Amino acid sequence: MKFKQSIRLLSVILAADLFLLAFLIQIIFIPAPSAAVSAPEAPRTEKYVALTFDDGPDPIHTPVLLDGLKARGIPATFFLMGSSIPGNEAIVARMKAEGHLIGNHSYNHVPLTKAKTSAVCQALDRTSTLIQSITGSAPEYMRPPYGDWNEELECQAGMTTVLWSVDSLDWKLKDRERIVKRVLKDVEDGDIILMHDIFGTSVSAALELADILQKEGYTFVTADELLID
Ligand SMILES: [Zn+2]
Numbered sequence: 251m252k253f254k255q256s257i258r259l260l261s262v263i264l265a266a267d268l269f270l271l272a273f274l275i276q277i278i279f280i281p282a283p284s285a286a287v288s289a290p291e292a293p294r295t296e297k298y299v300a301l302t303f304d305d306g307p308d309p310i311h312t313p314v315l316l317d318g319l320k321a322r323g324i325p326a327t328f329f330l331m332g333s334s335i336p337g338n339e340a341i342v343a344r345m346k347a348e349g350h351l352i353g354n355h356s357y358n359h360v361p362l363t364k365a366k367t368s369a370v371c372q373a374l375d376r377t378s379t380l381i382q383s384i385t386g387s388a389p390e391y392m393r394p395p396y397g398d399w400n401e402e403l404e405c406q407a408g409m410t411t412v413l414w415s416v417d418s419l420d421w422k423l424k425d426r427e428r429i430v431k432r433v434l435k436d437v438e439d440g441d442i443i444l445m446h447d448i449f450g451t452s453v454s455a456a457l458e459l460a461d462i463l464q465k466e467g468y469t470f471v472t473a474d475e476l477l478i479d
Pocket residue numbers: 304305355359395396
């Protein structure tokens with residue numbers, strides 16, 4: 251009896267050892283599946299695009315745009331011109347409350363590389379101060395008027411410059427259909443679209459583009475989400 255018990259105990263120990271050995275062999279000799287042999291990932295289907303609007307706020311057209319964006323649940327990016335803010339503070343507050351990104355577009359829309367550095371700093375600071383007094387935070391992003399910028403203009407003081415990858419030419423075309431066509435011709439995943447919320451045709455084109463691109467599977471994001479570091 252005692253002998254049988256010993257045998258049983260021995261076989262239990264042996265089985266446990268074998269199990270442990272098998273486990274160790276598996277860890278040491280069987281390589282973890284590499285990316286190359288694992289099942290292929292589902293193709294990336296998400297497409298992102300950002301609508302950006304310069305030169306506002308405009309007392310007539312910006313609220314219409316905000317209504318349309320709200321109805322569609324779409325965030326946008328607004329680069330505000332400081333001189334247009336006084337009198338339109340409620341519109342700026344609404345942008346912030348409705349989840350849009352607010353950036354700085356200087357004060358008077360002068361080409362910044364042609365101005366004195368001190369004047370550039372003043373134009374940017376004045377606009378940031380106005381925005382901060384309404385929203386509680388200074389803008390982190392700026393777009394120079396006409397995209398006119400150089401690295402010597404270091405006074406941007408922590409603001410990231412945001413240009414664009416698709417120019418709607420809305421200020422020139424001033425025709426909803428032609429603006430829509432112009433953007434659709436070029437738009438791709440990751441694009442930042444330049445528009446201006448100071449024209450009625452731009453606003454109606456933007457909302458039509460929003461509908462078309464949403465149907466095409468695009469997700470609208472604010473411009474900061476599409477910047478490549
Ligand atoms: Zn502008």
